[in-house]
Structure formats: structure tokens, C-alpha cells
Amino acid sequence: xxxxxxxxxxxxxxxxxxxxxxxxxxxxxxxxxxxxxxxxxxxxxxxxxxxxxxxxxxxxxxxxxxxxxxxxxxxxxxxxxxxxxxxxxxxxxxxxxxxxxxxxxxxxxxxxxxxxxxxxxxxxxxxxxxxxxxxxxxxxxxxxxxxxxxxxxxxxxxxxxxxxxxxxxxxxxxxxxxxxxxxxxxxxxxxxxxxxxxxxxxxxxxxxxxxxxxxxxxxxxxxxxxxxxxxxxxxxxxxxxxxxxxxxxxxxxxxxxxxxxxxxxxxxxxxxxxxxxxxxxxxxxxxxxxxxxxxxxxxxxxxxxxxxxxxxxxxxxxxxxxxxxxxxxxxxxxxxxxxxxxxxxxxxxxxxxxxxxxxxxxxxxxxxxxxxxxxxxxxxxxxxxxxxxx
Amino acid sequence: xxxxxxxxxxxxxxxxxxxxxxxxxxxxxxxxxxxxxxxxxxxxxxxxxxxxxxxxxxxxxxxxxxxxxxxxxxxxxxxxxxxxxxxxxxxxxxxxxxxxxxxxxxxxxxxxxxxxxxxxxxxxxxxxxxxxxxxxxxxxxxxxxxxxxxxxxxxxxxxxxxxxxxxxxxxxxxxxxxxxxxxxxxxxxxxxxxxxxxxxxxxxxxxxxxxxxxxxxxxxxxxxxxxxxxxxxxxxxxxxxxxxxxxxxxxxxxxxxxxxxxxxxxxxxxxxxxxxxxxxxxxxxxxxxxxxxxxxxxxxxxxxxxxxxxxxxxxxxxxxxxxxxxxxxxxxxxxxxxxxxxxxxxxxxxxxxxxxxxxxxxxxxxxxxxxxxxxxxxxxxxxxxxxxxx
Numbered sequence: 071x072x073x074x075x076x077x078x079x080x081x082x083x084x085x086x087x088x089x090x091x092x093x094x095x096x097x098x099x100x101x102x103x104x105x106x107x108x109x110x111x112x113x114x115x116x117x118x119x120x121x122x123x124x125x126x127x128x129x130x131x132x133x134x135x136x137x138x139x140x141x142x143x144x145x146x147x148x149x150x151x152x153x154x155x156x157x158x159x160x161x162x163x164x165x166x167x168x169x170x171x172x173x174x175x176x177x178x179x180x181x182x183x184x185x186x187x188x189x190x191x192x193x194x195x196x197x198x199x200x201x202x203x204x205x206x207x208x209x210x211x212x213x214x215x216x217x218x219x220x221x222x223x224x225x226x227x228x229x230x231x232x233x234x235x236x237x238x239x240x241x242x243x244x245x246x247x248x249x250x251x252x253x254x255x256x257x258x259x260x261x262x263x264x265x266x267x268x269x270x271x272x273x274x275x276x277x278x279x280x281x282x283x284x285x286x287x288x289x290x291x292x293x294x295x296x297x298x299x300x301x302x303x304x305x306x307x308x309x310x311x312x313x314x315x316x317x318x319x320x321x322x323x324x325x326x327x328x329x330x331x332x333x334x335x336x337x338x339x340x341x342x343x344x345x346x347x348x349x350x351x352x353x354x355x356x357x358x359x360x361x362x363x364x365x366x367x368x369x370x371x372x373x374x375x376x377x378x379x380x381x382x383x384x385x386x387x388x389x390x391x392x393x394x395x396x397x398x399x400x401x402x403x404x405x406x407x408x409x410x411x412x413x414x415x416x417x418x419x420x421x422x423x424x425x426x427x428x429x430x431x432x433x434x435x436x437x438x439x440x441x442x443x444x445x446x447x448x449x450x451x452x453x454x455x456x457x458x459x460x
Numbered sequence: 461x462x463x464x465x466x467x468x469x470x471x472x473x474x475x476x477x478x479x480x481x482x483x484x485x486x487x488x489x490x491x492x493x494x495x496x497x498x499x500x501x502x503x504x505x506x507x508x509x510x511x512x513x514x515x516x517x518x519x520x521x522x523x524x525x526x527x528x529x530x531x532x533x534x535x536x537x538x539x540x541x542x543x544x545x546x547x548x549x550x551x552x553x554x555x556x557x558x559x560x561x562x563x564x565x566x567x568x569x570x571x572x573x574x575x576x577x578x579x580x581x582x583x584x585x586x587x588x589x590x591x592x593x594x595x596x597x598x599x600x601x602x603x604x605x606x607x608x609x610x611x612x613x614x615x616x617x618x619x620x621x622x623x624x625x626x627x628x629x630x631x632x633x634x635x636x637x638x639x640x641x642x643x644x645x646x647x648x649x650x651x652x653x654x655x656x657x658x659x660x661x662x663x664x665x666x667x668x669x670x671x672x673x674x675x676x677x678x679x680x681x682x683x684x685x686x687x688x689x690x691x692x693x694x695x696x697x698x699x700x701x702x703x704x705x706x707x708x709x710x711x712x713x714x715x716x717x718x719x720x721x722x723x724x725x726x727x728x729x730x731x732x733x734x735x736x737x738x739x740x741x742x743x744x745x746x747x748x749x750x751x752x753x754x755x756x757x758x759x760x761x762x763x764x765x766x767x768x769x770x771x772x773x774x775x776x777x778x779x780x781x782x783x784x785x786x787x788x789x790x791x792x793x794x795x796x797x798x799x800x801x802x803x804x805x806x807x808x809x810x811x812x813x814x815x816x817x818x819x820x821x822x823x824x825x826x827x828x829x830x831x832x833x834x835x836x837x838x839x840x841x842x843x844x845x846x847x848x849x850x
Contacts, residue, residue, distance in 0.1 A: 073485045076840065080827065083473075095463045101550075101573050101850040135792060157793045158764075160491075177764070177793060180753045180809050183491050203754055206808045227754075234762055234790050235754040267791060363570045364593055364617075364625040372624055374548075374567070377821040378849045383772040383789065399773065400624045401657060402525060402820050403547045403567060403849060418596045419570050430792050431767040434825070437470065437847055450466065457827055459768045459793060460491040 074183075081160060085452040086140045086168040089438075094446035097359065098421055103375040104359040105436040106423065107451070109443045111355035112332060113145075118352065119314075119331050120149040126318040129325040131155055131174060131307065136329030136430045138455040139439065140168030146332075147172075153197065155327045159184050160458040166195055168454065174199040174307065176263065176327065178227060178235055180207045184460070189214040192222040199305075201263050203227040203237050205249055208257065215256035223260045224250070225305060228292040230266040230285035239292035247299055261305030262296065264289035265327060270312030271337050279316050286322045293322075311338065311352070335429040336388055357390055357423035358432070359440075360405065362416055371416060373397075373405045373424075380405075380424065381431035387424035392416075397424065464573075471550060475842040476530045476558040479828075484836035487749065488811055493765040494749040495826040496813065497841070499833045501745035502722060503535075508742065509704075509721050510539040516708040519715040521545055521564060521697065526719030526820045528845040529829065530558030536722075537562075543587070545717045549574050550848040556585055558844065564589040564697065566653065566717065568617060568625055570597045574850070579604035582612040589695075591653050593617040593627050595639055598647065605646035613650045614640070615695060618682040620656040620675035629682035637689055651695030652686065654679035655717060660702030661727050669706050676712045683712075701728065701742070725819040726778055747780055747813040748822070749830075750795065752806055761806060763787075763795045763814075770795075770814065771821035777814035782806075787814065 071079075097106065123130040129152040134143050143154050143165060153172025156162040162173050178201055179188050185207075192198045192215065202208050202224050215222055226246060229236030237243055250257050266285035272278035286308075293303050309317055309326035317323055330338055333356035358380060360373040376399060380387050387405075389395045394411035405424075409416070416422075426432040434456050441449040461469075487496065513520040519542040524533050533544050533555060543562025546552040552563050568591055569578050575597075582588045582605065592598050592614050605612055616636060619626030627633055640647050656675035662668035676698075683693045699707055699716035707713055720728055723746035748770055750763040766789060770777050777795070779785045784801035795814075799806070806812075816822040824846050831839040 071479065071482060073481055073483070073837075076479055076481065077491070089461065089466055091463055091466065092461060093463070099573060101467070101571060103849050178753050181491060181751050181811075182809075183489060203756075204808050207753075229756045233756045233760055234794055234796055236756060361571050363568050363597075366593075366619045366623045366626060370623055375849065377771065377773045377818075378824050378847070381767065381772075382821070383767045402824075404624055406624055418594050419572075421571075428767075431772070434768050434792075435847060435849075447463075457768070457825060459493050459765065459825075 081163055082167065084164055084454045086164065086454045087452070088141050089450040091448050091450070094448040097442055097445055097447060100359060100440060100447065102359050102361040102421060103379040104440045105433065105438070106357045106359050107333070107439040107441050108355045108357070109441050111353045115332050115334070115352045115355060116145060116149055119328065122314055123150060128317050128323065131325050131327055132332065133176070133327045133329035134161060134165060134455065136433065137332060138433055138453045138458070139451050140165055140170065140454055141451040142332065143168070143170050152325060158459055159187050159191070160460045161455040162191060162198070163187065164455045164458060166191060171195050171197045173197065174225070176201055176265065178203050178207055179211070180204070182210060185210050185214045189218050189220055189222070193218050193220045199223040199225060199260060201225045201227040202246070203235055205246060208246065208250060208254060212254040212256055221256050221258055223258045225261050225263040225307060226259070228262050228264040228288050230264045230288045232266060232268045234267070236264065239288050239295050243292055243295050244299060247296060247301065259301060261303045261307070262289060262292050264292065264308040265310070266308065266313070267310070270310050278312065282313050282316055283320060286320055290322050330429055333429045335426050336385055337428055354425055356426050356429055356432070358387065358426060359421055359423055362418055362420045362422065365418065369409045371407045371409065372400060373407055373422065374403065375424065376401050376404045378402045379435055380426060381428040381435070383428055383431060385427050387427050390423040390425050392422060471553055472557065474554055474844045476554065476844045477842070478531050479840040481838050481840070484838040487832055487835055487837060490749055490830060490837065492749050492751040492811060493769040494830045495823065495828070496747045496749050497723070497829040497831050498745045498747070499831050501743045505722050505724070505742045505745060506535060506539055509718065512704055513540060518707050518713065521715050521717055522722065523566070523717045523719035524551060524555060524845065526823065527722060528823055528843045528848070529841050530555055530560065530844055531841040532722065533558070533560050542715060548849055549577050549581070550850045551845040552581060552588070553577065554845045554848060556581060561585050561587045563587065564615070566591055566655065568593050568597055569601070570594070572600060575600050575604045578612070579608050579610055583608050583610045589613040589615060589650060591615045591617040592636070593625055595636060598636065598640060598644060602644040602646055611646050611648055613648045615651050615653040615697060616649070618652050618654040618678050620654045620678045622656060622658045624657070626654065629678050629685050633682055633685050634689060637686060637691065649691060651693045651697070652679060652682050654682065654698040655700070656698065656703070657700070660700050668702065672703050672706055673710060676710055680712050720819055723819045725816050725822070726775060727818055744815055746816050746819055748777065748816060749811055749813055752808055752810045752812065755808065759799045761797045761799065762790060763797055763812065764793065765814065766791050766794045768792045769825055770816060771818040771825070773818055773821060775817050777817050780813040780815050782812060
């Protein structure tokens with residue numbers, strides 16, 4: 071087998087369809103750790119964001135790097151989403167196979183083999199959009215597309231001060247624009263992306279708003295640069311769950327890339343607790359079910375989920391519906407729980423739900439959502455793009 | 461489809477065999493992030509640990525929760541390993557399907573559905589060993605085994621002061637032993653497990669040794685309790701990569717559960733740098749290949765690997781073979797790299813290797829090892845038990 075053949079085969083082997091069980095299973099009977107999705111809360115979150123988009127007139131293009139699930143992407147599209155975002159090309163390949171066409175790849179593509187894959191995706195899908203932020207990558211893309219006589223829509227990525235990807239709205243932007251204009255007949259300039267991820271989790275509403283406003287100034291300036299150069303900006307994409315309350319007032323973006331709103335997590339809950347009005351519209355729909363498997367000391371119990379089931383990049387998880395329990399990391403497969411003042415008695419074998427610390431990388435640790443409706447699971451949704459970082 | 465049928469089907473769908481490519485691919489042509497395994501270093505690590513085991517007479521039962529790969533488990537067994545460890549039952553199910561029989565499940569099993577699966581595994585495999593640490597779990601196991609008329613070897617888990625799983629070597633141990641003796645004809649007491657994970661990463665040799673010695677005292681005391689009760693302890697299992705230098709002298713364990721030695725990581729490198737003699741025998745065989753995809757500022761570049769490709773429970777990764785670069789987390793899919801004083805010039809598209817922060821949860825983010833020999837990849841080894849936390 072050749073490398074590309076193998077690479078495609080392992081992507082194509084990923085399941086994309088929901089599984090429906092003949093008999094529903096009570097949550098308490100599930101093996102653990104299990105990633106639970108509360109379907110009613112999840113649907114309410116989707117409906118509320120769809121309403122926000124309709125009310126403000128700002129398009130919604132949910133970021134699928136959060137949920138990684140074509141079943142969920144299709145639900146978002148059915149409620150009026152403009153398309154989806156993918157962080158990486160392999161994510162887009164799986165989503166496209168699952169029948170989704172309006173895809174924006176939000177991270178620059180540079181590697182030659184991956185650029186070849188982008189041009190193949192574009193050949194199959196006229197709606198594909200890719201961001202660029204560097205002349206070298208632009209030339210590689212143009213060359214690959216020229217070979218297959220395919221055109222591709224592009225956004226230029228503008229750095230809003232995050233310092234991760236994107237360029238400044240100055241002569242670098244102008245030079246890139248002119249290069250695309252002059253040397254790249256297969257690239258169609260569609261607009262700009264500016265994603266201010268560093269503003270999303272600031273707890274205080276006013277502080278977040280003012281920092282976000284300063285960040286978006288780069289996007290506004292970029293639009294001026296582009297328009298002064300005689301081009302129109304059809305698409306201004308960026309923003310997220312943490313910025314929806316300001317987007318309409320700021321009036322700079324015409325599309326937002328929110329992801330977390332569908333599930334929510336502790337990072338956003340922290341905002342919620344400090345600043346009710348901002349996030350009261352979304353509720354936590356994602357938890358990890360764990361089992362109490364040991365009690366090494368009178369005031370300590372151990373549950374069966376650690377770094378391999380819960381994102382560990384920031385804070386530890388918190389228990390849902392039980393107070394007075396504190397989770398401490400207990401390694402790859404365990405959490406050690408201090409019984410500081412538990413609001414209920416606990417015993418070996420009890421199953422508890424943990425609110426997830428950071429939803430995106432938590433989802434990335436699991437293969438299926440256990441979809442919960444009224445305390446039972448009857449559907450399993452594959453996390454089809456889990457691990458698709460390439 | 462019934463739940464159990466689906467659950468088994470998704471475990472059985474996992475690939476277990478190595479893939480051999482028709483043509484080798486140069487490392488520089490791989491899509492990234494890619495988990496690279498330097499086969500020569502890896503083999504040297506395995507050979508050195510095999511020699512240690514032969515020299516000391518202490519059996520080696522490598523923990524497969526580290527590598528999650530039957531191809532690697534088979535190599536360890538071929539070099540004389542006694543068997544393997546699995547943290548969870550689903551890991552053991554996949555390893556058993558891959559033809560591995562001598563398996564120790566190192567974490568207590570409590571959940572009813574999972575206990576039923578253990579009894580099914582035991583029915584197929586007389587070599588299976590499972591740890592227990594609680595009367596309730598013991599009774600559930602006995603009941604499940606009685607139904608299928610199967611016997612199962614067990615170890616009692618002793619807490620060495622880690623406070624995660626296991627019991628103290630006192631009347632609790634005696635009561636559990638008597639209960640097994642009296643009420644559990646299907647459980648065969650084989651010995652004790654005591655894993656002092658809290659000692660493995662202490663940098664200073666002497667401090668680590670003395671803390672480890674204190675931790676193992678619980679195991680020694682447990683053996684006395686068991687022997688005074690008229691039972692023999694055939695197996696005393698525990699220990700890890702961080703304890704191999706003391707095990708022979710301490711003389712308490714007759715089997716160690718080391719995992720990290722096969723790959724090594726930055727946590728152990730920290731020990732290495734502080735204390736040469738301890739870990740000079742093992743070298744770092746695992747890296748993550750990344751691509752430089754953006755340069756937002758003159759002294760900053762961005763690479764395409766973040767929380768979804770590298771374990772984030774402790775420290776960030778470090779660059780291999782290039783000095784003066786500092787990696788900062790840039791979210792799920794990116795690392796932001798400060799060019800503090802780079803030892804070589806870098807440009808867009810360059811591929812660099814990152815030493816992994818913590819090997820176990822890093823491996824858990826990937827689907828395949830790209831096995832590197834002389835700068836080329838010709839084999840891919842599936843990470844078959846990735847995500848098998850249930």
C-alpha cells in the first residue's frame with residue numbers, strides 16, 4: 071500500500087452515521103467513563119444560537135473542531151447555519167465525506183502533501199474556503215490548484231493581537247492581496263478572517279467587550295486596506311461563543327465561528343457565574359459519567375476518569391448535582407475525590423457526572439457521544455474527526 | 461443492535477496489525493502532527509530493560525496503558541516479558557484479541573457490566589489476573605464467575621501511600637483475604653499489587669529511593685499479614701521505570717510494571733538531567749513532528765500541534781535538536797514558539813520534532829505510530845487501545 075492510499079483509508083474507515091440501539095439503556099447501566107450529551111439541553115442551545123443569528127442577521131458557521139461530529143454539524147445546518155469551520159484539512163475531508171459542503175478551513179495550510187489534499191477537496195467541492203496568511207503558502211496553493219484546473223475561495227487571516235496566525239492589516243496585507251490578484255488566477259479572494267480567541271474567556275462582561283473591541287479593530291482596519299485597494303470584502307468571519315453579545319453592536323463581522331455554545335464547559339461557566347446576563351442562554355449539555363471504584367481513605371474516593379477522559383489543559387472537572395466533592399487529578403485513568411462536605415452519601419459503584427473542564431479537547435478523547443434523553447441512551451453519535459489534527 | 465453488541469463491535473473494529481508501506485516515506489514528507497517512534501532507540505530501550513530483568517531476576521510486565529499497541533506488546537513478550545498490564549478492561553479485551561494472554565488488569569473493576577465482561581475474558585483466558593480492593597467488588601466478581609463456572613486469578617491491591625486505589629496492610633486486608641478464602645471459590649488469590657506512582661518522577665536519586673522505600677513498606681507489611689494468615693504470596697507486582705534502580709536491593713517485588721522506559725519523555729528527562737546514572741540507559745524514542753505554519757511576529761512562529769496532539773497535564777513540549785526555541789500552548793491545534801535565540805534559521809514549512817511532555821496521554825491522542833528507521837517511515841503501528849478507558 072502507498073502512503074496516501076493508507077492515509078485516505080484510515081480517514082475513510084471512521085464511522086460517520088449515528089447508531090440507534092434496539093433497546094434504550096439507562097444511564098446508570100453504562101460502562102464508564104462515558105461522554106454524555108444531554109440532547110434536550112443541546113437542542114435548546116442550538117435553537118437559541120440559531121435565533122441569535124436570525125435576529126442579528128449575522129451568519130453562524132459553527133466550528134466543528136469543538137464537536138467533531140457530522141451528526142451535530144447536520145443539525146446545525148438544518149437550523150440555518152451557513153456552513154461549518156474545520157481547523158485542519160483531515161477534519162474537512164471527513165466532514166465532506168459526510169455530505170457537508172460549506173466548509174471553511176480556519177488554519178493556514180503549508181505542508182506540500184496537505185496542500186495537494188486541499189486542491190483535491192476543492193476539485194470536489196466548489197464551496198470550500200481556506201485561510202491564507204503567507205506568500206509562500208499562497209504560491210504553493212496556486213500551483214497545486216493550477217495543476218488540477220480548480221479554483222478555491224480564500225480568506226486572508228488577520229491577527230487580532232492573539233499572535234497565533236494571521237498578518238497585520240498593513241503593507242503585508244496589501245502585498246498578499248496584490249500577489250493573489252496578479253499571480254494567482256485559481257485563488258478567489260472572498261474576504262477576511264480574524265479570530266480573537268484570547269478574548270473569549272475573560273470573565274467580566276465590560277472587560278471582555280473592550281478587549282474584544284480593540285482586537286476587532288485590526289479586522290476593521292484590514293477591511294479598509296482591502297477596500298481602498300479596490301476589492302470588496304464579502305465575508306468577515308471570526309468571533310465565538312464569548313463574543314456574541316457584542317457582534318451586532320460592533321458591526322464588523324458578518325459571520326461568527328462559535329463552537330462551545332452547543333455544549334458549554336466550566337471555562338464558560340466561570341463567565342456565567344460572574345456575569346449572569348452573558349451566558350444564561352446556554353446550558354451545560356456535556357458531562358463525563360464516572361464510577362466510584364475505590365475508597366483508599368475515609369474521606370477520599372477514587373473515580374475511573376483522569377487525563378485520558380478529561381481535558382487537562384486548564385482546570386480540573388467539577389461534579390454535577392453533588393456539592394462538597396473536589397476532584398484532583400489521579401493520573402491517566404483516575405480522579406481522586408476529596409469528600410470535603412458531600413451533599414449526599416456515596417458508595418462503591420455509584421455513578422456520577424463530571425462537568426467537563428474544556429469541551430474541545432475533552433471530546434477529542436472519546437469515540438462516541440452517549441446521547442441522553444430522559445435518563446436513557448438510545449443513540450450513539452460517532453466523534454468522527456477525533457484526532458484529525460493533520 | 462443491542463448495546464453490548466455495539467460496544468463489542470466498536471472494540472473489534474480497532475486495527476491491531478502493523479501496516480507496511482510499499483515505498484518508504486521520508487520523515488520530512490509526512491503530514492503533521494505525526495507521532496514518530498525512533499525504532500532503533502525504542503529497540504535499544506526494550507533490550508536494556510530485558511537485560512535488567514534477566515540480571516536482577518525480577519520479572520517484567522510492561523504496562524500497555526503507555527504504548528497501547530499490540531505490536532509493541534508482542535515485541536516486549538518476545539524479549540522475555542512475563543506478560544503485560546492493562547489499566548482497564550476494554551484495553552485487555554483488545555490486547556487479548558491481538559493474541560496476548562498473560563494480562564494483569566491493574567485497576568479495580570466495580571461496574572456490573574464491566575464485571576460481566578471480565579468474567580467473559582476469564583472464561584477465554586486462564587492467564588488473566590485482576591486486582592481487587594473492596595469486598596463489594598469481590599462479591600460481584602465471584603457472582604459473575606460462578607455463573608459461567610470460571611475461575612480468575614486475583615491480586616489484592618495495597619495502597620503504598622498514593623491514596624488512589626488499594627487498601628492498607630491491616631485488618632482490612634485480612635478481612636478481604638478471609639472473605640475470598642471462605643466465600644469465593646472462583647477467585648484464586650495469587651498475591652499483591654502495590655504501585656507507588658507518586659515516587660516515580662522525583663528528580664533526586666536518594667530522595668526518590670528513600671520515599672520509594674517507605675512506600676514499599678506497605679507492600680512488605682501486607683505480605684507479612686498474608687503469610688501470617690497461612691497464604692503464600694506468589695506474585696508481588698508494582699514498580700515502574702522510576703524504581704528499577706532500587707528494586708533488586710529492596711527485594712520486595714518480584715515483578716515490575718514499567719511502561720515509560722520504552723519511549724521516555726520530558727518528565728523522565730528531567731530526572732536524567734539532574735541525576736545521570738539513573739536513566740542513562742534509556743533514550744527518548746518518541747517525538748511529535750510538527751510544521752511551522754505561520755509567523756505572526758518577527759520573533760514568533762506557530763506550529764500545528766496543541767492540546768489535541770500533545771499531553772497538557774504538566775509541562776509543555778521541548779524541541780529536539782534545536783536550541784533557543786520555547787513552545788507555549790496556542791490552543792487545541794497550535795503551539796506558539798518564541799524564537800529566543802534559535803540555533804538554526806527557520807522558515808515557513810519547516811518540520812521540527814517535539815519531545816513529548818508525558819508519553820502516556822500523548823500517545824492517547826494519536827491513532828498510529830509512524831515508525832522511523834534511518835529517516836524514513838515504512839511501517840505504521842496502530843495505537844489499538846487509544847481511548848480504551850472503560
